[in-house]
Amino acid sequence: MRRIILLMTVAALVVVGTLLAVSMAGAHKHPTAKSQKHPTRTLLIKNFSFKPANITIKRGTKVRWINKDSTAHTATANNGRSFDSGRLGKGQSYTHTFKSVGKKPYHCKIHPDMRASVLVKR
Numbered sequence: 001m002r003r004i005i006l007l008m009t010v011a012a013l014v015v016v017g018t019l020l021a022v023s024m025a026g027a028h029k030h031p032t033a034k035s036q037k038h039p040t041r042t043l044l045i046k047n048f049s050f051k052p053a054n055i056t057i058k059r060g061t062k063v064r065w066i067n068k069d070s071t072a073h074t075a076t077a078n079n080g081r082s083f084d085s086g087r088l089g090k091g092q093s094y095t096h097t098f099k100s101v102g103k104k105p106y107h108c109k110i111h112p113d114m115r116a117s118v119l120v121k122r
């Protein structure tokens with residue numbers, strides 16, 4: 001009999017523990033879901049290159065370039081019009097939201113051999 005009571009107590013504790021864990025997970029779910037709706041990918045411009053150079057993102061993702069070099073750089077779409085950061089000095093950043101699907105090659109206007117691309121998927 002004592003053993004049954006012990007087993008039931010353990011079972012009750014497990015149930016309560018699971019419920020608590022589930023409710024806590026639920027409480028944390030909301031901000032996560034919100035931040036994933038408009039996620040941001042951060043890219044670094046470092047040692048005269050875009051890092052990482054080639055990324056794949058979902059449509060609607062914000063991409064933020066941060067210039068870590070002491071030299072100025074740009075992140076400029078090869079088509080010359082989708083996006084252009086302009087001159088980014090040391091520590092400056094530029095953000096662009098990719099709204100259309102496709103491969104978006106870009107480069108640095110100041111150093112045209114700095115090349116990279118963003119692949120935007122649905």
Ligand SMILES: [Cu+2]
Nearest residue numbers: 073108110111
């Ligand atoms: Cu550059």
